[in-house]
Amino acid sequence: MGFSLPLKRKRRRPIKDIERELRVIYHGRDGRIPDLTKLEYQRKSLLTAILIRMSILLLLVFVIGIGFLFYWHPYSNTNPSLQIEVEAPQAIRTGEPNLYRVRYANTSKQSLAAVQLTAHFPQGFVFTESLPKPTEPFTWTIGSLSPSSNGVIEIWGIPYLSIPSTASMQILSTYRPANMNSDFQDITTVPLYLTESVVKLALSGPEKTIPGDKISYTITVQNISEHQVKNLRLYLKTPSDFFIEELSPAPTQNNTSFWDIEWLNSNQTMSYVLTGTFASEATGSIPLIAEVGFVDAKENFLSQAQTEWNTELLGGNLLLHLIANGSNTNQTVALSDRLRISLDYKNTGSEPLENVVLWLTFQTENGKLPLNFKEADLEGGLFEDNRIEWDEKNISNLSILNPGESGILDIMIPITPTIIENMSDLFTIQFAASLKPIKDSQIKHTIEGTPLQIQINSDTSFTSMIRYFNDDGVAVGSGPLPPVVGKKTTYRVFWNIHNQLHDLENGSITTSLPKTIVWEDRSISDQGIIRFDETTRMVTWFIPEISKTSDSIQAWFDISITPTESDIGKFIKLTNPTAFEIKDSVTQDTIHVSLPLLTSELPDDPFASSNGVVMANETL
Template sequence: MKEEKSKVGALDESLYSRTRYKDPSDSRVHMNPDEPTDIPPDWQGRELDEMLLHQKKDTEGHPIMRKFFIFAVIFFVIATGLAAFVYFGGGNLVSSKNVEISILGPVSVSAGDPIELGVTILNKNNADLTSVNMFIDYPEGSRSAEDSNINQEDKRLPLEEISSGREIVINEKAILFGQKGDVKEIRISLSYKVKGSNATFTKEKVYEVNINSAPVTMTIERSPSVASGEVFTTTISVVSNSNEILKGILVRGEYPYGYSVVESVPKAVLSNNVWSLGDLAPGDKRTVMIKGVISGENEEERTFRFYTGLGSSDNPEKFTTPITALSETVSINRSSVGLSVRLNGDTSNPYVAPGGKSIQASVSYKNNLPSNIQNAKVQVKLAGNILDKFSVKAQNGGFYNSVDNTITWDKTSNSKLSTIGPGDEGEVLFSFASLPSASGSQKNSEITLTSNFSAEPQSRDTSLNLVATKNNSVKIASEVALSAKAVYSRGPFQNTGPVPPKAEAETTYTITMNLGNTRNDVYNPKVVATLGSNVKWLGETSPETETITFDETTRIVTWQATTLLSGTGFSAPGREISFKISLTPSIGQIGTTPILVQGISFSGTDAFTSESMSVNAPSVTTRINSDPTFVQGDELVVK
């Protein structure tokens, strides 16, 4: 028999049933508070009390987790303390702080004197140092203590193992150069490893040395004021103060705008502003004398700077390290009268001209005063054994006196010189020439011209200096003669093959070149020539003392001769070389005169004038006129 279900049970069955579920919102039951409920009185039983009590109890921690947490806290405290001890106390770890580099040496030194340094390395680590290398970086311009001509390069010194607590000492020497007051830095660095580690550690120290004195003193002598356009002389004196021999001392100049060098003694080794003084023993003195011209406005100031120093070891003429420096300022005064000279329209001084050629000269003058000047006179004096007196011709009323080689213009012969107004200018003309080269003139010949202008002021101001002087020189260039020819039956080689040349048959020839030189020595003489088509280089040359080469790619023959002396080919035998070639004409050359050698040219430098020289010679063909066996027609290619 089924038990009657309570209302709670019926509701439960309805809620969890898949088929009989009814949304409570579909119907509402109004409860009567007076109506008795059908809930059993024992629903609050013992089981419910136990369940609620169990949910209120706190969960107790696991004892293993509690121990792990305590251990972690203790470890953290110990690790933090150890780290602090190592960081602040150093501990026993390897550190570059425990490697000491100390340098013992002078704090100041005279430039050019050797300096000796004692470098001490102390290992305060508890570990040995291995793979130790010491690097020394020297300042620019340092020289070797063994040879002051050699630059002191930076060094790398492999060192032995440095055990814990040990120190080693290294001694180093060098020569420092610089200007007085310079501070030079010598950088010492160390690289090393420790046993059991591949890590590389470094340590560095910089040692400063003060340059307290220069090894040389320099003085400059010159007038405090110069006239614009006038030649003036600057003398530079250099004296050695060093106890050692100073090697390879140079002087370098820096010029202001408007200045140009006329000449210097000794000659500059580079760009008219670098001079070599050579080696200076203690107390030695050297001088450089420079003649130059500056142009500028009245009362304008210009500054010159000069340096003494050293060149590099690989290029002794290249100024690299200054030792002393000096500057001088000059004031430019505009002269009361201006004077200028042109030779063939050129203001170059010295002027370079070929021997025996006429030179057209002009002397220009100008009144720079605000008042008239009067009774002016222009005079030019010519000098030099090479002067051809018969070539001198004066214009504009000038008179040439061959006794003293002077040309004079004054108001009696040129009315323009009677009175010259403010700012007015004029000129006088003349011409001259040197003796021709064929006359066997002297080596290094030149003609000098000294031009003077003088006048009187119309005013009574006797303080005015109405005189101007201009010095010019004409250097006579050397002349080189170049000739080339081909021969068959004579010369240093035995030639073979048909003459006249035959198509597709080989004929050999001897090519001979000759050089002559008139006046001055010629440096770096060189002759080049190119072989013609179907011409072959046979490799035979004469004499063996000459340098003759052939380039297979360019087909150029080069004769690199030694210095071509003055008078070669005139007062002394000429320079001559020969080489052997062969010609194998093609049938297309039948009836023609083939070229054997072409593009024949000479180049060199005149040792006296410093001018470049070049000469060309005509091509050499099979027309061998210089050969005694040659007859007309032998030059043409035949079948």
């Protein structure tokens, strides 16, 4: 039996619903549905799509290009094609030859051209030889280098640097890849650690001593390498209260404590001996220091080793002190001054001292002493051969000086007013004594105090004067003399400096003018320049330097005064006090001179005497 399903009839949708859906899909920016029977709207969309696709394609090409450049680095040298390795010793001894290997290799897949290596050594490194030899100073030209090829340069050199220190060697490599037109450069830096030296230093001496006893120290310098070393210098630093009596061998220069060692062969040793005594006031543990090093072409000292030896000073029997002009240090004095010296002594031991003799010595390197011993007060001392001596004949307690007993000697010695021919302007004074302990009268000790150096300042003198006439009686001033009320009188101020002993530098002379005095703006100086400050009314003569060969120099300037009724019967003040100061180039002392004010009295003008008091103007 057959049957059939009934057909379901499709319901028709309202036209409004269909229009609403079409409007949602096709409406334009203005909300209207376009005319779909025409193709104009479709052509606009196609052009936009093409432009968008082209922009995306260009962006993709740009990104790929940037990626290619970043990946291949055609102008970068971050990973160099020429690899450099330097083999250097881990620990380097100064003064000893060392081998440095510079290995190079082309690690790229292309040939390299114009390959060149240049070595930069630290200061103090001495290049001796290399294999192969450099084509230019410290430069090796390799030329072309094929892929995966390599080579080595062997460099020998000797470092002369201070110990310890760290330096650097640099290798500058230059090359040109085959597919490039420009050169590339790289720098390889290798640190050099200098921890040891081929030069050894030793110092020995007494562990204990007492002031006044003669002792010796021995210094040894040794080359422990298998090679000769050159250009060494040994310095010896002695304490200030140690008096050197002998240096063996003699130092390189007189009055110094250093020796230049031209060369030392392999394992060679040189010895140096220092002999002397400690001053009476030396106490405690006192070090003696020695230092050795290389000296380069510029006289730079490159220390290699330093050592010291400490000597303990036991309590001395006699303590000596020297004071000159109130000081126990080196000092300067002026000609015609008085040198006042105080000498004190004391037995600081536990035993009496017998037959004590005290003396004060005066020494110059050359020439006579600038001292007048004929007018000196030596407190009973006997002067002979530049030495003043006191013993039991002069001072009773020197026959036996008991523990704790002391004494003081005060003496005065005039300094000569001038330095004549063959007379020295520099000398030293030293207080010393000899004694014998009573319990051991066969042993006699000599004790010396620390010497003082006395330097005499230059014989500089300065005068300031005011005149109307010069030495020949010719008027250098103008106007009435004596001065008259209401009329201008002009005077000339002269400044004179005399000097012969030392060169002088950085000098100046200053004075100020009273308000009633007029600066006439006329001045002349042999050296330097004279200036007047209108605000401060200061007159200053600036003098950069004065040679001791100049003997004397002069400057002058003109001033004027117009007296008033209140000045009648008086001398007029023309300048205030004058100050002069200048530096002695030898002693480094500043010399000061002050002179009083100047008036119209004119005491230094013999042609104008009794013509300084202001007179009334009879015409008024």
